[in-house]
Each structure stands twice: as structure tokens, then as C-alpha cells.
Amino acid sequence: MESFPRDDCCSHSRQILAHLEPTLRNAPGHPFSLSYTSASGFPLSFPTIIAKGFGFPSWGLGIYGINTRLLHWLLCRMADGQKVRSCFAIDFYRQADGSEENDIAHVLVSMNSL
Numbered sequence: 001m002e003s004f005p006r007d008d009c010c011s012h013s014r015q016i017l018a019h020l021e022p023t024l025r026n027a028p029g030h031p032f033s034l035s036y037t038s039a040s041g042f043p044l045s046f047p048t049i050i051a052k053g054f055g056f057p058s059w060g061l062g063i064y065g066i067n068t069r070l071l072h073w074l075l076c077r078m079a080d081g082q083k084v085r086s087c088f089a090i091d092f093y094r095q096a097d098g099s100e101e102n103d104i105a106h107v108l109v110s111m112n113s114l
Helices: 011-024 047-052 066-079 104-111
Strands: 034-036 053-056 061-064 087-089
Touching (some): 011 066, 047 053, 047 066, 066 104
Parallel strands (some): 034 087
Antiparallel strands (some): 053 061
């Protein structure tokens, strides 16, 4: 699996992941967490671009979308035996890297069995 350097993540990705970090611990009385992954403050940033990215980022020609970054982060947490305790509002959740084979929905459902 390809790794994403910490500096390469856009600020929106960092904010989402920082919001999700506390949900990895099963603390008693932990508040309900709701994470919106689709909003952006960049002008003309359409939901498809923010969610799925564009170009060929693995070749250095484009950007990874929020869905790809979130999918990678979730898979790393699953490999460590952790699960996220949050509800997500995600655009294009069945297309994490531009294909329909890698979707966040299956990963989130799989986390329930950890």
C-alpha cells in the first residue's frame, strides 16, 4: 500500500484525521462523533475533486482526494487492530481512488468486526 507523507496531506485531511484520532480509544462516556469529509473552502473546489482527487497523483501529476487519504488511514488503523467510533458524511463513498473496487463503506463495515 502506498504511504502518504504527512506534509502532502491537505489541511482538510489533517483536520478530519485529527477529529477522528480520539475516537480510536474506547473511553467511557465518549461523545458521539460526526465527521463531514466533503466540505472545502478552496474556490471552485467541486465535490468530485475534493472527494476523488484528480490526475495521476502516484506519478506526481495531480492530488489524492479526501476519500483516498481517509481509506488509507482507516486501513492503517485496522492493521493496528483499532476501530473508529464515528459516523461519516462522505461524498462518492464507493470511489476512494477513482475506481469502484476500493470503497470506504466496506472498510467501515469491516471495522465493526474488530
